[in-house]
Amino acid sequence: MGSTIEAVKAFDQVIEPDVVRVALIDTLLDEKFECINVAQMFGEKLYAVRFDTTASRRGNFYRILEECRWELDLRGHGKMKFFVSGGIKEKDVPVLNPLVSGYGIGTAISNAPVVDYAMDIMEVEGRPFSKVGKWGGSKRVVKCAGCGERQIVPNRPVIKQAVCRCGAVIEDILVPVMEEGRALIAAEDASEIRRRTLRNTDGLPL
Ligand SMILES: [Zn+2]
Secondary structure, eight states, rough: OOOOOHHHHHHHHHHHHHSEEHHHHHSSSSSHHHHHHHHHHHHEEEEEEEEOOOOHHSSSSSHHHHHHHHHHTTTTTTTTTEESSSSSOOOHHHHHHOOOOOEEEEGGGGSSOOOOOOOOOOTTTTOOOTTTTOOOSSSEEEEETTTTTEEEEEESOOOOEETTTSSSSEEEEEOEEEEETEEOOOOOOHHHHEEEEEEEEHSSSS
16 A cells, blocks of 8 residues: 555454554654654544554664654644554563553563564565565575675676675575475475574574
8 A cells, every 4th residue: 555544544444443443653654754644634533553663763762652742742642542562572661651551562472582583575566665674675695605794685686796805706595495386495304404504593693
């Protein structure tokens, strides 16, 4: 749809009226302007706005929420509540409580240490399209055969043989393993996959 207003309208049209309306507001635009947009469009019909701000853009999350609260109150939307999600930890809750009515918490209460990752839309039918805080477009990962430095590059049909600052050749390390349900590589022994994975993750900032 490409617009938060259109998405909330569509949700409102098809979901039962007894389900409260909560608008996710920082997918495409800045938190402040988007929460003003939805508040002005839906008014009291909207129960809350949800912030799912990526950590990379968040800075001081409390200050962002405070600013949005101010802007909404100023325009007569003092009843509109705030929900937050996206990498929220237990220790954040008491800090944010004065402004926040509800939390979406996942990874921080998982029962084992995890390597956290997210899946996001990056491209729609060949056109780059991603939420605020994410780099648009499909990508490839290349790695220098000499010094091991990795880079993320746009997924172009032909990647020219590039040379690293250290003089070694940069290799494309993304290997397609499946296409339209068909395996493109031979099955490997699980212990060999484990050995290779440990080798490849060595030196990554995990
Ligand atoms: Zn290099």
